[in-house]
Amino acid sequence: MSNSGSLNAHIDQGDPEQMFRVLEVIGQGSFGLVCTCINTQSNKVVAIKFLEMEPDNENNQSLRREITILKNTAECPYIVQYHGCYLKDNNLMIVMEYCDGGSVLDIMQMCQIKLSERQIAAVLYSIIEGLVYLHSNKILHRDIKAGNVLLNQEGKAKLSDFGVSAILVNTGFKQKTVVGSPYWMSPEVISTPKGSSGYDYKADIWSLGITAIEMAEGKPPHFNLNPIKVIFVIPFRQSPTLETPGNWSKEFNDFISICLNKEADKRPSARELLDHPFIKMGKQDKDAIISELVTDCIPIMEEYRRRKAEEEEEEETHSQGGVEKGTLLKINTVTNRATVMNGTGNDGTFIQHPGSGTGTVVFSRGNTVTSDNCNNNYDEDDEENGGGDFDTGSVVFKGETGSSLQENLEKLKLQYEKQQHKNDDSDNEDGEFDSGSVVYTKE
Numbered sequence: 001m002s003n004s005g006s007l008n009a010h011i012d013q014g015d016p017e018q019m020f021r022v023l024e025v026i027g028q029g030s031f032g033l034v035c036t037c038i039n040t041q042s043n044k045v046v047a048i049k050f051l052e053m054e055p056d057n058e059n060n061q062s063l064r065r066e067i068t069i070l071k072n073t074a075e076c077p078y079i080v081q082y083h084g085c086y087l088k089d090n091n092l093m094i095v096m097e098y099c100d101g102g103s104v105l106d107i108m109q110m111c112q113i114k115l116s117e118r119q120i121a122a123v124l125y126s127i128i129e130g131l132v133y134l135h136s137n138k139i140l141h142r143d144i145k146a147g148n149v150l151l152n153q154e155g156k157a158k159l160s161d162f163g164v165s166a167i168l169v170n171t172g173f174k175q176k177t178v179v180g181s182p183y184w185m186s187p188e189v190i191s192t193p194k195g196s197s198g199y200d201y202k203a204d205i206w207s208l209g210i211t212a213i214e215m216a217e218g219k220p221p222h223f224n225l226n227p228i229k230v231i232f233v234i235p236f237r238q239s240p241t242l243e244t245p246g247n248w249s250k251e252f253n254d255f256i257s258i259c260l261n262k263e264a265d266k267r268p269s270a271r272e273l274l275d276h277p278f279i280k281m282g283k284q285d286k287d288a289i290i291s292e293l294v295t296d297c298i299p300i301m302e303e304y305r306r307r308k309a310e311e312e313e314e315e316e317t318h319s320q321g322g323v324e325k326g327t328l329l330k331i332n333t334v335t336n337r338a339t340v341m342n343g344t345g346n347d348g349t350f351i352q353h354p355g356s357g358t359g360t361v362v363f364s365r366g367n368t369v370t371s372d373n374c375n376n377n378y379d380e381d382d383e384e385n386g387g388g389d390f391d392t393g394s395v396v397f398k399g400e401t402g403s404s405l406q407e408n409l410e411k412l413k414l415q416y417e418k419q420q421h422k423n424d425d426s427d428n429e430d431g432e433f434d435s436g437s438v439v440y441t442k443e
């Protein structure tokens with residue numbers, strides 16, 4: 001695998017305006033829109049991620065990472081295929097294979113369904129094959145969740161969104177950057193155990209176990225808690241299980257429990273998981289099972305998108321002005337002033353923003369949040385999310401020293417433990433926000 005290099009080295013020649021015609025917007029991530037487009041030469045439909053670039057934008061690093069990984073994973077059928085990358089007038093376009101079923105999360109949300117055991121096993125088999133490929137190439141995905149697994153009518157499930165992936169330079173190297181979506185984060189990603197040099201591939205296995213629960217229950221464990229609280233909860237609570245284990249097979253329960261072992265070393269590798277009885281079951285008829293799911297869901301999703309577009313048009317007509325719901329605000333912790341960000345993350349995966357080194361916090365829905373609110377004043381108010389305080393709750397911590405999250409965790413653990421009995425799991429009953437992300441970079 002080559003390393004990321006400069007962004008320009010990844011840009012293909014040719015005029016994208018001549019090569020592609022936009023059909024429709026199919027999604028919105030933290031960095032920009034995703035549209036279906038038609039390739040004017042081949043007449044094939046592709047998905048294009050549109051990203052507005054600023055010269056020397058600090059997001060470039062994670063984009064480079066995503067493009068490099070996509071380019072290098074062309075031969076794996078369990079990873080979304082990359083077709084090229086173009087730049088025009090500061091707009092970066094990443095051209096990818098189009099997966100007509102959208103993400104597993106799209107299917108669950110738009111069709112208001114949870115997956116059956118057979119469907120879960122089929123999807124998990126495919127994710128695990130994708131992870132076997134990535135891990136054998138020394139890549140951590142670092143953001144495994146239903147929103148990052150795309151499906152198509154052929155019956156394939158594919159891993160996408162490598163914005164937060166990292167190529168490990170060598171197998172001995174362990175990650176020092178805490179990154180991902182909090183509900184899916186492993187205990188060791190949030191809080192590196194004493195004496196440990198970082199985290200490794202086993203962090204993806206934890207997220208896989210959480211994704212299995214997410215597909216069965218429609219949401220990951222602790223989803224009733226806000227994304228900030230959850231990073232203080234995961235390291236200190238017992239491993240999550242299915243809410244009603246008796247409703248599911250013993251093989252599925254066992255799969256979850258081995259993935260969610262709090263001791264990372266004891267979790268199986270992706271390759272070992274291929275031999276698990278639940279995953280072996282998933283391998284059988286997987287294409288037919290996924291294809292049936294996608295084919296059944298597409299008309300409902302089309303109808304959902306049509307209704308949504310109508311509602312949005314209506315809302316625009318009656319817009320009162322001001323900051324829109326879901327708008328991301330960038331908080332300058334030096335001046336304590338908020339500015340509206342350009343893009344929003346629909347499931348808040350990964351947002352990287354400029355930081356002065358003292359802490360950059362990004363929240364949605366017009367909340368004014370400072371790093372103080374977030375880092376130091378962790379009190380009861382911060383725990384509640386029942387009132388719909390925010391929708392996507394993406395948080396970025398950028399630390400100056402190598403251990404401030406650790407220090408915060410120690411401080412906040414005490415406060416959290418005091419409150420745990422008071423407020424336990426009573427927040428966010430309405431499922432008011434989608435997920436939220438926390439990125440903490442040790443510099």
Ligand SMILES: Nc1ncnc2c1ncn2[C@@H]1O[C@H](COP(=O)(O)OP(=O)(O)OP(=O)(O)O)[C@@H](O)[C@H]1O
Nearest residue numbers: 027028029030034047097098099161345348349350
């Ligand atoms: N190749 C694709 N085929 C079909 N749909 C896609 C494809 N890529 C993205 N999408 C849709 O667009 C949405 C946004 O994708 P994107 O990768 O930009 O962001 P995300 O993963 O949702 O969020 P974030 O950028 O915060 O991680 C996805 O949730 C999915 O619904």
